[in-house]
Amino acid sequence: MSAMIPLVFLVVATLCGTAIAYLVGGSAVIGFIISDNSNFLAALPQRVFSQLDVFAFLAMPLFILVGELMNRGGIADALIRFSLTILGRFKGGLGHVNILTSVFFAGVSGSATADAAALGNTLVPVMEKQGYHRNYAVAITAASSIIGPIIPPSIVLIFYGALMNTSVIALFAAGIVPGLLLAVMLMGINAFFAHKDNHPGGRDAEIPDFLPAFTHALPALSLPVIILSGILFGIMTPAEAAAMAAVVAALVGFLYRELKLVDVIAAARRTVILTGAIFVILVAIATFGYLSALEQIPQRLVASIAELGLGQTGYLLVVNLVLLVAGMLMDVKAAVALLAPLLVPPALLLGVDPTHMGILVGFNLTVGLLTPPFGAVLLILSTVTNVNYWVIVRAVVPFLIAELIFLGFLIFVPDISLALPRALGYLS
């Protein structure tokens, strides 16, 4: 009964227009008090510090800065003109680009939230300038940000493999087909909306001449080259690529004579504000996470599932639900570490393949990042792109439903993930 108090406060504070960070943080503190854990509030200052002092986050502010500089320095425009020469004939071309970028991008940095912040601040403005509706651009960025962690390399799968004693190579091989299928499915949806809502591009579109557009874009093209090749070929970590890209973006902006010192300062200021707004939300969610860890809520949930005595399908469906919620509330890596050792062994006893289970766990937890009300990717995109949170939620729903249906297929047709590793001889 007393567990209702933080929930009631959450709802009331939401209706009173409290910012997300403070309503989540405030309800968490109420939770500490009524669960008789108020002495643990003493851990909060360190939690704030440690929650921000995270290597994987380094790329986030830097990519936001890159986006700010690109938009102000004429780089975004140059890249759009150039991409139009190639993709202009296709309806929804930039939507496809957005999806493909995520195929390369997200898994490498290991944090779908960082990727959402990066693409939200670079690709979304580009799409908007080309004539896409901002809400749609945000939705497709959100939906595709979760592809990366399934297609190798994937830090989530490495983590799972290490914990569950499952071959990481087999897991990687198992992630390829589902990840690509997901990308294809999203491109299909993108093509559908492109025709339905008459997105930019198509046969009648005005196509700029290739050569002048290309020459003009040459300096600007160094940016995607630095970012993608730097990360993919291991020359630089994502954070390093972002820092170099920021330096180059400023230089190219000066070269185009569109960037002035005041613009650089404005870009830095916006980066600082966005980073602060995102970080304080992450800190507040982490406060809730700490309470749920103290009370061992995930472990208790798992124990009550065990009591249900479900068959394979029933168990998988319930587990997937738990993972969806966990992915919404917890850091994905933390959720794997805490939940996989508890949820996976019973599934294996029921005859689920451990490699297949790894893909399900990884996919589920990342889809959780898109699940309202606290899906981190949604919150971050709302902060970065200035689009109302519920508008984003509404825009993402068609994609989210498609992804959940896809997840259902994945549950019932293990061959989608297992065929490739079997063919390659990684599984018996």
Added chain:
Amino acid sequence: MMSVANFIRKTSDFGDKVIGVIAMLFLGVMVYVIALQVVARYIFDSPPPWTEEAARYAMVWVGLLGATVSFKAGFDPVLARMPKSLPWPLQFLAGLVRWAALLLFLLPILWYSFFGPGVNFTRGFLSRNWYLEAETFEISTFFVAIGVPIFIICILLHAVAQSLSPKNTNRGSEENDSL
């Protein structure tokens, strides 16, 4: 003579400007230090070992200070907006609830930044960090930890300033649509 309210407002405005500049400097440090890492690795062949940790600490400062700038600018996203047409008693009550959330979240963090078990200052968060060292260079992590109470004090100051002059809360050009 300046009234107390006016003084608080001025301090809040001035503090915000200073903090904004400092946060941007830390962002610059992040870019510089990480770029240095790449340059040192591929040109001088000897990457300094401290760059990553230094960048992380600069990022903590950017995040904490940025959060205050975001708060001052009214940028923090909300899930629901109060219609401006509501009668003032409701507006006032909603304001109280917002204050309650703010204080519930921030006051424990502020208190325990200074005090440890048994209201003991020498075992509070700041004192504890005084005795912890960064991993790759010899600086106490106190100099990053101090950002936590600074972040809270600034936000509380801005909140007081806003409550004192609600009409003046012209959230300006940086206002987030999601507010």
Added chain:
Amino acid sequence: SEVNIALSGTEDIEKNGEYVFIKAFADHLNANGMETKVHPSDSLGKEKERFDQLSQGLIQVNLGNTGVLFKLAPVTKGLLLPFMFSDNANFDESINRGKIIEYVNEQVAPHGIRLAGFPMRGGGMGLFNSKHPVAKIADVADLRLRAKDGVQIKLFEAWGSEGTVVSWAEVSNALQTGVADGYFNPPASALLFGHTSVLNNFTPLNAGPSARVALLSQDWYEGLDDKTRAIVDEAVAKGIAANRVWAEKWIESAMTQLQEQGVAITELEPGQRELFAEASKKIWGEVINEKDLAILKNAAMN
């Protein structure tokens, strides 16, 4: 009230030496009527956070890395010095002889912390790489090794090799892409993090055990009555004993697992370990102050 025990790894009695310690420790407490609650998988936070909660007495037991003690008790910087100790037995013997735990506790007690013992992670430090077998020190010349900090860079340079600092989060990527060719770690690192697909050579160096620290809240420990405190002391002893038995078995199975996963194990040629040790000793003075180094050298009879 219950005893909160936090650790970074999972509750895996087969693979996780820290949990082996915790299981035996908690079983003994439970058998004597004390309740325990185990928080695995960094669920209460990473190293610094758990250490911080312990020092405030919020949790009663924490298993951490030695790094959390560096500033409070600088002698702990010497515990992982390459070639200071050879194996677990040598480590335990030396720590007892030098009364190192007592020495550390004098320094950390005012901060609410008590060092109880050193659970081992398993095998000793050795050299993994993706290029070729290493049987002598000259073989490392063409390797670029992942360093965790500046000290390791100097260590690898002292061996005649080269280092590059890569944070642990990036190691998988760095190895895959060739930013680094290998690392100086115990076998558990490669097995637990799935690096064996890239790192197909391992050379055991017997460069010292991979020790972690079991820490107790000093507030809690001091507040116990004599009888309960004795139970806790016994529980620590049982935990350490169980950990050592496990460690012996584990190192054998680790070698088998490495081979099964396609890692070639190369032993050093005679006399080569001494060359590695000699080169490594050059960096000792950079890690730890003279006084503490002397204390450790005496203890280890080095």
